[in-house]
Amino acid sequence: MSFPWAKHYEPKNPVMQWVDSRLPLPRFVYNAVGAGYPVPRNLNYWWNFGVLAGVALVCQLITGIVLAMHFHSSAAGAFESVNVGIMRDVNAGWFLRFAHANGASMFFVVIYIHMFRGLYYGSYKAPREMVWLLGVVIFLLLMATAFMGYVLPWGQMSFWGAQVITGFFSAIPVAGDWIRVWLLGGYAPDDAALNRFFSLHYLLPFVIAGAVILHIWALHIPGSSNPTGVEVKGEQDTVPFHPYYTAKDGLGVVVFLILFSVLIFFAPDYLGHPDNYIPANPLSTPAHIVPEWYFWPFYAILRAFTADFILPAKLWGVLAMFGSILLLFFLPWLDKSPVRSGAYRPMYKVAFWVLVFDVLVLGYCGGSPAEPLYVIVSQIAAAYYFAHFLIIVPIISSIETPKPLPGSITEAVLAKTGA
Template sequence: MAQAHTPKFSNPVVTWIDSRLPIFTMLNHEYNEYPMPKNVNYLWAFGAMAGMMLVIMIATGLFLAMQYTANTHMAFESVERIMRDVNFGWLLRYVHANGASMFFIVVFIHLFRGLYYGSYKAPREILWILGVVILLLMMATAFMGYVLPWGQMSFWGATVITNLFSAFPIVGDPIVTWLWGGFSVDNPTLNRFFALHFLLPFVIFAVVILHVAALHISGSNNPLGIDAKGPQDTVPFNPYVTVKDGFAIVVFLILYAAFVFFAPNYLGHPDNYIPANPLVTPAHIVPEWYFLPFYAILRAIPDKLGGVLAMFGAIAVLFVLPWLDTSRVRSCKFRPIYRQFFWVLVLCVLVLGYAGAQPAEGAWLLIARIGTFYYFFHFLVLLPVLGKMERPLPLPVSISEPVLKGGGRVAAGAHAKPMEKA
């Protein structure tokens, strides 16, 4: 027989439920008492922001789906009806449309924070891989959502991107036909994209639960990249981290609201306010800004199949990143040489994003090729080689000493020791 559960809550209803289904005990342990490294900074708030954005996107998407019509003859008009006739429909649409950009902003910052502080290294490999899966699902969801307004850029973006799969020999054409639901981007395409766009956020939500579970098993990383040695190195999640995250979220929501109320169309493309016309090709077909670095990589390769493989490879390389980095030190704070190359990578991705928005010709094509070369060089060559050659700085003995004293002793030969296991 199972041991009797000891009540921990003052509310008798909560105690009664928890004695039969200990969900409140689990929540108390995971989100109240959960030990966090005491030196985490505001960059660790972007995970909470991403979770909040997922909830906002699901909620607004659910209400928008009640008014949207997935038909090529009525989709554009149904979006205009939401904007003009549905009570607060304009607000729902702008929150949802700009929310996609805000979601990608916080996820990209979250990802680069992980790259800088080595959050992908043991024992957090599964945590990192689940994060990359979330990024892939977000990209698929965002692409399908961009098609739904059925404007010019929606139609032609869908045509160009889905056609990329035809580059694969043998299976390419059947994949494109299946994606289209026929032999061109038409009503069946819009219907299946709408269905998948509605479904995938719930798949993302499920993977996020696994992501958080993996985080709480392996423990949170921190700016020093060393493991907590005991209670002296940690603080309870609540109230310390919840207050810090709450403040960061308020600041983020102010920025989000500024876009929604003062520049709701700034991150969109003006051609998407023109109804889709298969007979008129836009002068310059570009995807949303968060796809631009990958779009630049795609166009940088002169061969169609090579470009598609490079574009997907830019994401695939992130899956194996924990095994590409051979350094035994997590944080860039103790890797002065690699830290410089990290900022080169950030600049490279920004330049690729800008090049992706320009015509694929002249100097911009050359810049995209240089950026593509460095992107893969960084992960496939620089990380493995530099990890073995670089001599990192000595690591602090514990988290608490630098936090409390502004410095702290260092362990003799700490730079040469392998990373501790959580």
């Protein structure tokens, strides 16, 4: 979207004029995150999480590159290199290891909040479908990267997590066993699997960074969404990104780093599993195999299928797990309501909060033992998850009577302040 009232970069310094005429990088930065990029004036703190995701990605890239210099990707040396070499022999290695491990958790916290904000405020609706689709691609890449990284410490939970999760691919008809052998480089997790996972775990964050650039590029074409869902009508509806939102995002980054630091220094193992401090042993199966917490909702969906029906239960679980994410690609066309923001959609708002509760229930069940009670609750919660997107949202978008929308963003802002 072009904003005719936006300021344009005009360098005054002769050196900057020379640089800008040959490599317009200063102009690009100015127009992307500076005063040359007008933003809706009513964005709240829920819009901070895109920037926080970028901060988390940078933290993961920096710590990951340094950790890769000291990691030994072999079944005989991986556990020792992480828990002795990096933790004890590398200067500040303990900090880098805990920052990287907990940084993944912080990254997922930010991403989940960012996605649920998009769901509530209808950020997936036209003309921002491509922004949403690229966001889902980033989420998939992030999940793949996190899974491969979880295997690298080569503790008990790392080994058996790789064994169980890759084992589900064998449920795919005809090609399943071939796919699993191809993923692992053999018939069980070993040196080949570690080398493959380490290589991909190092590479994929740079792919994610490329996808993030496309995501931001796609965002700058239609412009940012806003809590009202009303499009920008004129200059009075916007403010420059800098200094207004750089200051606001700066506060969010400070709070993020404080919470991140508390996690690293006071509870570095709180989100991990104690079994991962035991070296991998193919002959000793842990009592309760569970992935990292950010995979729990999808792990619950995977385990919710216990009976064969036309297809094996294991295959149904794999299809449902991947389908629960791929379903998000179709959301812009499943929700046909012309109103974007959930703040003006009473029925959709209720369904949204039920979905949030449902995902939390799935997460709790995914981290619990595979006992009958948790399996039954997982089945109910998984059924509702799919019903929300495939049945409830399309029906609500057809029958719902939304609240009256403000005439403009400025009108909504002035009404909130009582002016």
